Amino acid sequence: MSVVTRFAPSPTGFVHVGSHRTALYNYLFARQQGGKFILRIEDTDRKRYVKGTVENLLFSLQRLGISYDAGPGKEDDKGPYFQSRRIDIYRKAVEQLLQQGHAYRCFCTAQRLEELRKSQTAQKLPPAYDGLCRELTLEESEQRAQNTPFVIRLKVPKEGTCAFHDLVRGNVQIAWSQIDDQVLMKSDGFPTYHLANVVDDHFMEVTHIIRGEEWLPSVPKHLHLYHCFGWDAPKMAHLPLLLNPDRSKLSKRQGDVAIEDYLKKGYVPEALNNFLALMGWNPGEKNEIYSMEELIAAFDINKIVKAGAVFDLQKLNWMNGQYIRNMDTARYLKEAKTWLHPERQRDSRIETALLALKTALNTFTEIPEKLGIFTGTPPEANEEAQNILNEASAQQVFSEFLREMDAMTELREADFKAIMKRVQERSGVKGKELWMPLRVALTGAMHGPELGYIAEYLGKAEAVRRITAHLKK
Numbered sequence: 001m002s003v004v005t006r007f008a009p010s011p012t013g014f015v016h017v018g019s020h021r022t023a024l025y026n027y028l029f030a031r032q033q034g035g036k037f038i039l040r041i042e043d044t045d046r047k048r049y050v051k052g053t054v055e056n057l058l059f060s061l062q063r064l065g066i067s068y069d070a071g072p073g074k075e076d077d078k079g080p081y082f083q084s085r086r087i088d089i090y091r092k093a094v095e096q097l098l099q100q101g102h103a104y105r106c107f108c109t110a111q112r113l114e115e116l117r118k119s120q121t122a123q124k125l126p127p128a129y130d131g132l133c134r135e136l137t138l139e140e141s142e143q144r145a146q147n148t149p150f151v152i153r154l155k156v157p158k159e160g161t162c163a164f165h166d167l168v169r170g171n172v173q174i175a176w177s178q179i180d181d182q183v184l185m186k187s188d189g190f191p192t193y194h195l196a197n198v199v200d201d202h203f204m205e206v207t208h209i210i211r212g213e214e215w216l217p218s219v220p221k222h223l224h225l226y227h228c229f230g231w232d233a234p235k236m237a238h239l240p241l242l243l244n245p246d247r248s249k250l251s252k253r254q255g256d257v258a259i260e261d262y263l264k265k266g267y268v269p270e271a272l273n274n275f276l277a278l279m280g281w282n283p284g285e286k287n288e289i290y291s292m293e294e295l296i297a298a299f300d301i302n303k304i305v306k307a308g309a310v311f312d313l314q315k316l317n318w319m320n321g322q323y324i325r326n327m328d329t330a331r332y333l334k335e336a337k338t339w340l341h342p343e344r345q346r347d348s349r350i351e352t353a354l355l356a357l358k359t360a361l362n363t364f365t366e367i368p369e370k371l372g373i374f375t376g377t378p379p380e381a382n383e384e385a386q387n388i389l390n391e392a393s394a395q396q397v398f399s400e401f402l403r404e405m406d407a408m409t410e411l412r413e414a415d416f417k418a419i420m421k422r423v424q425e426r427s428g429v430k431g432k433e434l435w436m437p438l439r440v441a442l443t444g445a446m447h448g449p450e451l452g453y454i455a456e457y458l459g460k461a462e463a464v465r466r467i468t469a470h471l472k473k
């Protein structure tokens with residue numbers, strides 16, 4: 001049987017980075033197995049629906065290079081599949097359960113349920129339906145349904161335990177006594193998540209459910225539904241939570257949690273995928289940089305870990321920097337320019353400055369600040385840097401460098417290494433002592449972007465002026 005996975009978000013707001021990881025794992029697994037990855041929008045809860053979410057979601061998936069497929073037997077409709085357009089399928093399914101006695105109509109009013117909940121809380125009992133309508137005969141229930149609103153509940157077993165195997169959690173047991181008679185159909189005739197999800201996974205021929213750990217407690221209800229329908233259940237893998245550095249559940253309070261925020265901040269899509277893919281699974285090698293193809297090849301669903309994974313922003317920034325460094329020049333310049341004021345974008349030397357920054361950035365947002373080094377007068381060298389300028393060897397480097405400049409009409413990055421080689425040979429100064437004085441003279445700082453590009457950006461005249469200023473007569 002060929003593999004079918006799905007990503008089944010509810011359009012209730014932004015796309016959490018954890019959701020994106022779920023999508024990614026489903027995608028990686030399906031691609032690796034030569035299977036299908038389908039996208040299903042679980043939008044039956046109209047109250048929680050947030051406008052614009054679906055568009056946002058599709059945009060993020062596209063930016064991140066995650067493509068989805070048509071489900072089995074749906075070759076002419078690639079999706080995404082919206083549950084709100086499939087209501088009849090769920091109604092038919094629930095009717096079947098009702099007729100077979102696996103589900104029942106519940107006529108309890110909101111007020112009764114509220115009182116029940118209050119009294120259970122007062123007795124320190126977990127809130128659960130008490131089964132008042134569970135034993136109504138079908139006849140009686142059909143009669144009352146003529147003029148009384150109702151929901152439809154699943155009749156879950158009341159004794160024993162539900163045991164199942166999860167690809168991440170291993171063997172899991174949950175006592176049936178902990179499972180409530182789940183509402184499957186609300187009084188407005190819309191299915192709840194549990195019903196629609198199971199029915200769709202079956203009819204869409206999903207073979208592997210890969211989703212967040214928060215759904216693990218729902219598995220018994222779902223398995224019971226599969227049992228009642230007489231269907232085989234898909235395999236399941238429940239992914240560990242993403243955590244804040246203090247190991248609490250990843251939340252907005254401690255930083256951005258929406259994938260859109262990271263995209264807006266100019267994070268490289270490949271870096272985001274790489275970073276998130278390694279949260280909860282890793283190929284067990286030293287290397288941490290993986291292209292999508294490499295992730296697909298290496299992904300191992302059996303090696304997903306149980307423990308929560310800490311979302312380490314510093315690590316993401318480091319990884320993002322690696323991707324910027326290795327990005328092809330044209331793409332880099334195009335993206336980098338979007339971070340500049342339009343006036344700045346027209347500066348004829350801006351590309352040189354941006355190229356200088358390529359190896360010095362963790363994120364594109366740093367560009368405006370880091371460009372400061374190229375404008376106006378360099379910052380005053382601090383005491384440590386000043387000492388470097390005064391070294392005898394530095395003075396030698398400056399004279400030799402200026403002599404090189406005499407012989408050149410312009411100063412280009414492409415020639416910089418050769419120039420420095422000659423300066424080294426003639427001055428006998430090498431390594432840090434060779435490079436650092438020039439860096440300080442040209443930029444006023446001991447660290448920064450690539451010197452050759454800085455020199456080219458400043459141009460021969462300005463470079464000569466800055467170095468001469470530090471030359472002792």
Ligand code: GLU
Binds near residue numbers: 007215
């Ligand atoms: N609609 C559910 C969610 O947004 C899907 C859970 C599942 O994958 O079954 O989390």
